[in-house]
Amino acid sequence: MTFDIKLAAAQAKAAKNAIANLSQAQRLALLLSVAKGLRENVEPILAANKVDLDNAKESGLSDAMIDRLALNADGVEAIAKAVEEIAHQPEVLGSINNIQPLPSGIQVGKMRIPLGVIAMIYESRPNVTIDAAALCLKAGNAVILRGGKEAQASNKALASVLHSALEAQGLPAAIATVIPVPDREVMQEMLTLSESIDLIIPRGGEGLIRYVSTNSQIPVIQHFKGVCHLFIDKDADLDKAIPILENGKTQRTGVCNALETLLVHVDVATQAMPKVAALFDEKGVKVHACERAIGYLSNAEFATKEDWEAEYLALEIAVKIVDDFDTAVTHIQEYGSGHTEVIVTENLASSQRFMREVNSSVIMLNASSRFSDGGQLGLGAEIGISTSKLHAYGPMGAQQLTTEKFVVYGDGHIRV
Amino acid sequence: MTFDIKLAAAQAKAAKNAIANLSQAQRLALLLSVAKGLRENVEPILAANKVDLDNAKESGLSDAMIDRLALNADGVEAIAKAVEEIAHQPEVLGSINNIQPLPSGIQVGKMRIPLGVIAMIYESRPNVTIDAAALCLKAGNAVILRGGKEAQASNKALASVLHSALEAQGLPAAIATVIPVPDREVMQEMLTLSESIDLIIPRGGEGLIRYVSTNSQIPVIQHFKGVCHLFIDKDADLDKAIPILENGKTQRTGVCNALETLLVHVDVATQAMPKVAALFDEKGVKVHACERAIGYLSNAEFATKEDWEAEYLALEIAVKIVDDFDTAVTHIQEYGSGHTEVIVTENLASSQRFMREVNSSVIMLNASSRFSDGGQLGLGAEIGISTSKLHAYGPMGAQQLTTEKFVVYGDGHIRV
Numbered sequence: 083m084t085f086d087i088k089l090a091a092a093q094a095k096a097a098k099n100a101i102a103n104l105s106q107a108q109r110l111a112l113l114l115s116v117a118k119g120l121r122e123n124v125e126p127i128l129a130a131n132k133v134d135l136d137n138a139k140e141s142g143l144s145d146a147m148i149d150r151l152a153l154n155a156d157g158v159e160a161i162a163k164a165v166e167e168i169a170h171q172p173e174v175l176g177s178i179n180n181i182q183p184l185p186s187g188i189q190v191g192k193m194r195i196p197l198g199v200i201a202m203i204y205e206s207r208p209n210v211t212i213d214a215a216a217l218c219l220k221a222g223n224a225v226i227l228r229g230g231k232e233a234q235a236s237n238k239a240l241a242s243v244l245h246s247a248l249e250a251q252g253l254p255a256a257i258a259t260v261i262p263v264p265d266r267e268v269m270q271e272m273l274t275l276s277e278s279i280d281l282i283i284p285r286g287g288e289g290l291i292r293y294v295s296t297n298s299q300i301p302v303i304q305h306f307k308g309v310c311h312l313f314i315d316k317d318a319d320l321d322k323a324i325p326i327l328e329n330g331k332t333q334r335t336g337v338c339n340a341l342e343t344l345l346v347h348v349d350v351a352t353q354a355m356p357k358v359a360a361l362f363d364e365k366g367v368k369v370h371a372c373e374r375a376i377g378y379l380s381n382a383e384f385a386t387k388e389d390w391e392a393e394y395l396a397l398e399i400a401v402k403i404v405d406d407f408d409t410a411v412t413h414i415q416e417y418g419s420g421h422t423e424v425i426v427t428e429n430l431a432s433s434q435r436f437m438r439e440v441n442s443s444v445i446m447l448n449a450s451s452r453f454s455d456g457g458q459l460g461l462g463a464e465i466g467i468s469t470s471k472l473h474a475y476g477p478m479g480a481q482q483l484t485t486e487k488f489v490v491y492g493d494g495h496i497r498v
Numbered sequence: 499m500t501f502d503i504k505l506a507a508a509q510a511k512a513a514k515n516a517i518a519n520l521s522q523a524q525r526l527a528l529l530l531s532v533a534k535g536l537r538e539n540v541e542p543i544l545a546a547n548k549v550d551l552d553n554a555k556e557s558g559l560s561d562a563m564i565d566r567l568a569l570n571a572d573g574v575e576a577i578a579k580a581v582e583e584i585a586h587q588p589e590v591l592g593s594i595n596n597i598q599p600l601p602s603g604i605q606v607g608k609m610r611i612p613l614g615v616i617a618m619i620y621e622s623r624p625n626v627t628i629d630a631a632a633l634c635l636k637a638g639n640a641v642i643l644r645g646g647k648e649a650q651a652s653n654k655a656l657a658s659v660l661h662s663a664l665e666a667q668g669l670p671a672a673i674a675t676v677i678p679v680p681d682r683e684v685m686q687e688m689l690t691l692s693e694s695i696d697l698i699i700p701r702g703g704e705g706l707i708r709y710v711s712t713n714s715q716i717p718v719i720q721h722f723k724g725v726c727h728l729f730i731d732k733d734a735d736l737d738k739a740i741p742i743l744e745n746g747k748t749q750r751t752g753v754c755n756a757l758e759t760l761l762v763h764v765d766v767a768t769q770a771m772p773k774v775a776a777l778f779d780e781k782g783v784k785v786h787a788c789e790r791a792i793g794y795l796s797n798a799e800f801a802t803k804e805d806w807e808a809e810y811l812a813l814e815i816a817v818k819i820v821d822d823f824d825t826a827v828t829h830i831q832e833y834g835s836g837h838t839e840v841i842v843t844e845n846l847a848s849s850q851r852f853m854r855e856v857n858s859s860v861i862m863l864n865a866s867s868r869f870s871d872g873g874q875l876g877l878g879a880e881i882g883i884s885t886s887k888l889h890a891y892g893p894m895g896a897q898q899l900t901t902e903k904f905v906v907y908g909d910g911h912i913r914v
Contacts, residue, residue, distance in 0.1 A: 099831070103855060176854065182876055188865050190875050195857050197887050276711070280887055295692070299712050301888040322910030329912035415515070437905050438592065439519055441611050449604050449908025458913065459904055460600050471613050471696055471901045472717040473889040485887045488875055489853050492865025494738030496745035497874065 085261055087268045091278035093256035094199045094224040101257045102196045102222040106173050108251065113169035113216055115247035120162040120212065123243055124155050130239035131208065138232050150206045151233055161209050164463055168216045171462045174481045175222050178489060188495050192486040196222030198280035200483060201272060202465075203228045203294060205286040208236040214283075215244055215258050217465045221483035226259045226279065228269055238262060273298040281483075285466050303474060305466040307393040308338030308421035310451045313410045313436070315427035316349035322448050323426040324357050329450040330424065332365045336395050338467060339422055339454040343390065343400045345410045346375070351403050355379075358401070367397045374403040390417040407432055411439055418442055420469040422454040443469060443476035501677055503684045507694035509672035510615045510640040517673045518612045518638040522589050524667065529585035529632055531663035536578040536628065539659055540571055546655035547624065554648050566622045567649055577625050580879055584632045587878045590897045591638050594905060604911050608902040612638030614696035616899060617688060618881075619644045619710060621702040624652040630699075631660055631674050633881045637899035642695065644677045644685055646702075654678060689714040697899075701882050719890060721882040723809040724754030724837035726867045729826045729852070731843035732765035738864050739842040740773050745866040746840065748781045752811050754883060755838055755870040759806065759816045761826045762791070767819050771795075774817070783813045790819040806833040823848055827855055834858055836885040838870040859885060859892035 104112070120127070131153040138148050174194060181191035200223045202214045211227055218225035229237045241260035248255055261268055273282065273294065282302045284294040295302050312330055314323045330341035346354050355378035362369055362379065369382035370389040376382050379401070389400040390413070404410045414423050422444040425436040433447050444454045454477065456464025461479035468474045474482035520528070536543070547569040554564050590610060597607035616639045618630045627643055634641035645653045657676035664671055677684055689698065689710065698718045700710040711718050728746055730739045746757035762770050771794035778785055778795065785798035786805040792798050795817070805816040806829070820826045830839050838860040841852040849863050860870045870893070872880025877895035884890045890898035 099855070102857070184874070184876050186869065186874065188869055188874075193853065193861075198857075296715050301717060301886065319910070325910065325912050333913065437609065439515070441518070441614075441903060444904040444906060445609075446906040447908060448910055449906050450912040452913035453602065453604055453906060453908075453911070454904075458600070458602065458604075459606050459906070460598055470717065475901050476904045485891050487857060488860040488870075488892045490860060490862040490865050490869060490875070492863060492869075494735070494741065494864055495869070496741050496866040497749065497868035 084265065085263050085268050087261065087272050088275060090256070090259050090261070091199065091226065091272065091275045093254075094226055094259055095278040097254040097256040098196070098198050098224040100253055101219060101224055104222070109219065109222075110169050112247055112251045112253065113165055113219060115250050116212070116216065116244060117162040117165040117169070119243040119247050120158055120165070123239070124158050127158055127236065127239045127243070128153060128155065130235040133235040134233055143232060147206055147232065151208065151236070153208060153236065157209070161212050164213060165216045168220050168463050168480065171220065171480060174220065174484055179486070186495060186497070187492070189491040191489050193489045194481075194484050195487050197483060197485055199224045199226065199278060200281045200283065201226040201228065201279050201300075203269060203282065203284040203286070203290065205230040205290070206233050208233045208240060210285065211237050211240045211260065212244075213463060214465055217463060217480050218483060219258070220480040223483055224257045226261065226272070228261045228264050228272065231264050234262070234264065270297065273300060276300045283465060301473070302470070303468050303472075303478070304470045306469040307419050308340070308467070309342045309391065309393050309417060309419040310339060310422045310424070310454070311343045311345060311414050311418060312341050312424045312426065312451065313345040313414070314347060314350060314354050315407065315425055315429060315432050316347040317429035317432065318347070318350055318354070318426040319428050320354055320357060323354065324361060326424065326426055326448070326450050327358065328361055328365070329452055331367060331399055332397065333452055335397055338393075339451050340395065341399065341424075341451050342393055343402070343417070345413060346401070346403050347407070347410070348374070348403050348405055351375075351378075362399070365397065367399055370398070370400045372402040375401045393419070407435065411436070414440055414442070420471075421467065422446065422451045424449065424451050443467065500681065501679050501684050503677065503688045504691060506672070506675050506677070507615065507642065507688065507691045509670075510642055510675055511694040513670040513672040514612070514614050514640040516669055517635060517640055520638070525636065525638075526585050528663055528667045528669065529581055529635060531666050532628070532632065532660060533578040533581040533585070535659040535663050536574055536581070539655070540574045543574055543652065543655045543659070544569060544571065546651040549651040550649055559648060563622055563648065567624065567652070569624060569652065573625070577628050580629060581632045584636050584879050584896065587636065587896060590636065590900055595902070602911060602913070603908070605907040607905050609905045610897070610900050611903050613899060613901055615640045615642065615694060616697045616699065617642040617644065617695050617716075619685060619698065619700040619702070619706065621646040621706070622649050624649045624656060626701065627653050627656045627676065628660075629879060630881055633879060633896050634899060635674070636896040639899055640673045642675045642677065642688070644680050644688065647680050650678070650680065686713065689716060692716045699881060717889070718886070719884050719888075719894070720886045722885040723835050724756070724883070725758045725807065725809050725833060725835040726755060726838040726840070726870070727759045727761060727830050727834060728757050728840045728842065728867065729761045729830070730763060730766060730770055731823065731841055731845060731848050732763040733845035733848065734763070734766055734770070734842040735844050736766075736770055736773060739770065740777060742840065742842055742864070742866050743774065744777055744781070745868055747783060747815055748813065749868055751813055754809075755867050756811065757815065757840075757867050758809055759818070759833070761829060762817070762819050763823070763826070764790070764819050764821055767791075767794075778815070781813065783815055786814070786816045788818040791817045809835070823851065827852070830856055830858070836887075837883065838862065838867045840865065840867050859883065
């Protein structure tokens with residue numbers, strides 16, 4: 083008895099107007115009801131999570147995976163708080179921008195509207211189930227959630243919180259569908275349902291994202307890895323550069339906005355590299371260095387092509403001394419993943435060229451790559467960081483789950 | 499000897515920075531040089547077009563196809579003028595919107611940047627070759643053009659104008675690639691080249707668009723058919739409704755913003771339908787009508803499900819009398835193609851509900867569906883009208899061929 087995803091997607095499509103046309107007050111009530119439901123159901127949620135954890139241990143999942151899977155009472159409270167924050171964010175729907183009178187006499191503007199039905203494909207973390215649902219609902223979309231097999235029981239418990247909240251507001255359960263048995267066949271079929279589903283967002287390992295992108299007949303917004311670069315320019319202030327390097331590489335290593343490659347302009351190498359080396363020694367950062375950089379560093383290995391492409395997600399970094407600004411930009415264009423790149427410089431022309439010519443989703447001048455997330459960039463909660471250029475590039479909040487239609491006001495106008 | 503599309507796409511990718519980083523003055527010079535080249539090469543272009551026309555007649559292409567294929571001196575002049583207009587449009591790149599200081603002290607804005615490499619797949623009209631290239635170049639993108647086999651010689655002549663202009667500006671020819679032999683295998687392989695190509699825009703018949711959407715591993719913006727509706731509400735002013743119906747159905751029938759279905763509120767049917775019938779008689783419009791409407795009309799046939807879905811592109815229309823506002827909206831949601839819908843009403847609440855609840859790409863109040871194109875809506879020249887909700891919905895001009903990246907200004911800021 084496999085899950086009928088085609089039927090579920092058709093039901094989501096049929097339900098999408100119900101969520102799209104809620105008033106602000108109704109949508110607020112719905113999201114607050116989800117938060118309340120989470121708090122009232124801590125016990126069943128944790129009990130379900132324990133089932134997943136026991137299964138995970140039995141089947142020998144890695145400690146890192148188990149860590150991502152585990153919930154406790156504080157964790158559930160944090161999820162509830164996140165839903166409340168999303169609930170209280172400014173409204174994203176219905177605004178009409180930039181109404182202009184045109185020569186024909188009509189007036190034209192653009193109104194922000196939901197996308198329709200969004201399907202989210204993700205792995206172990208159960209909090210994504212609620213975060214993603216809350217952001218989709220905030221933006222007026224129906225949502226289909228396909229979490230990992232290892233979080234199946236937790237997701238089922240969270241789904242029942244979502245459904246109770248929808249029911250309490252008199253809304254169809256199909257607005258938020260949690261796929262109960264996340265087998266591969268269901269996902270494969272889901273990727274073909276372009277009549278019902280408007281957008282697929284895969285989050286997880288590179289393999290999953292490539293699989294979805296290659297096989298989907300529905301638009302996909304990819305959230306690939308972050309191979310983030312810091313370029314210390316010849317005119318860098320090292321009192322800014324070294325803390326930005328430390329913050330980017332060592333504050334949290336397992337996140338996509340951590341630094342993975344350091345590029346140092348050759349003209350500043352003799353001043354910068356001893357400070358860089360001291361920082362890496364102090365923090366225990368493993369280094370893969372180019373021929374010119376390796377002499378400055380203790381215990382560094384020669385960097386290979388794989389290092390320039392690596393997302394270490396660990397206390398590990400690739401370091402290269404470059405001859406000039408252009409070489410730095412070319413290196414980033416060749417090996418960057420379109421996520422976040424940083425320049426440290428006091429030179430106005432270099433800063434302007436970097437901001438203009440490097441087309442990753444977030445470009446920073448004299449600021450840490452760690453600012454590259456929705457909350458830090460002023461978007462509120464995020465559903466992920468898009469490295470796809472289409473539709474949304476960079477951190478995606480509720481607004482990036484909407485689109486705009488043209489609205490035209492006439493008074494009997496016809497075209498001549 | 500088939501065309502090496504993989505190599506061509508890699509070369510386009512390598513050339514994309516050259517077009518992205520041009521100054522405004524350089525991009526203007528490039529586009530004006532294309533317009534000049536067109537005017538200086540009218541003779542070879544028309545000679546090439548004659549080759550295509552002779553082949554078309556020999557292979558028995560329909561008169562409509564031949565008509566779309568044919569160029570004359572005035573046609574070439576019109577294409578050159580269109581390029582000049584695009585050249586003189588306001589700059590779309592490099593603007594930084596909405597810079598905001600955030601609590602951490604960083605300042606965040608969004609800068610408009612090119613998408614990269616855009617591939618356009620289209621059919622007979624050779625003017626699309628130049629229009630699409632000019633819009634892509636205006637937006638700083640490299641472009642790959644895959645026109646129809648039947649326009650092969652014309653497109654080759656137009657390609658040589660593009661390449662001369664690029665060469666005159668010292669730019670690589672790979673910025674604008676015209677695929678010389680547009681066989682199916684080349685298109686199939688092109689749809690897999692997601693490493694090099696950022697966006698595919700198919701324009702043409704529904705079959706082509708479905709084929710591309712189903713098989714592409716690259717994001718696709720679809721330009722499907724226009725099944726545009728006019729809803730004459732119970733509170734419609736018929737002095738506005740009838741001219742809007744006439745304009746939408748009869749001004750030009752072969753275009754995607756022509757009306758295909760008329761919905762009439764039952765409360766206004768006895769007043770409206772005789773006027774509607776008189777208009778259709780006068781203009782010779784063939785009618786497919788519901789049971790209640792058919793009595794008002796001479797020579798109408800009963801409408802079937804196919805009629806509600808039809809894009810006639812002819813003096814032909816489907817007509818339905820509906821019981822209420824909600825039935826009209828439900829009909830549009832079920833049968834509309836996401837293109838353009840019109841309400842004629844003097845009722846404020848109905849107008850607001852229609853604008854809010856009908857999520858096609860262009861929604862009109864008391865104005866003709868014929869206004870639904872880039873020029874009429876204030877965008878300038880358009881590359882098509884997207885019925886995909888992702889990235890761009892509705893008419894697409896140069897700006898819709900760009901995206902935005904985040905730009906962050908700090909002064910040594912790190913995350914705490």
